Amino acid sequence: MGAKLSGPGGGKAHTIEQNADINVTPFVDIMLVLLIIFMVAAPLATVSIRLDLPPATPPDPNDTPKEPVYITIQESGSIFLADRQTSLETLAADACTSLGGGFPACKEERIFVRAQPEVSYNQFMEVMNNLQENGFFKVGLLNEDIE
16 A cells, blocks of 8 residues: 655645555556466367278168067066076076077177166176176166156
8 A cells, every 4th residue: 555645845734644645557467468478388288089980871771770689577577688597507598589580690689688776786687697608798778657
């Protein structure tokens, strides 16, 4: 803050008035320096990776996608493959039959597994482990819509 003596020439009584103006010049200088620093540093912080993607090819119009195969696990422990019942022991062979391919080729197809909400974790994992042991690694998990 600054002070000002009143009266020209300095009379007998000197009264002091306070000056309440804030000097914003140092504040503006600091802000401009910070702005320049961030403008220079911002492009250096961006990371870019060169990615060469193969060209897009349209799907064959004569190629029709296969119907997905669903494995349903019920609360009672029964397992259904599509609409017919199966057991844990015959699940892999029945899955290959439902997929319509030979034994090694059927393992490349995707299988969807869904379970009723009351199914225990143990029952669900028995089915998942059975599929994995028999070479089915493309397994999709389905759940019900939560609203």
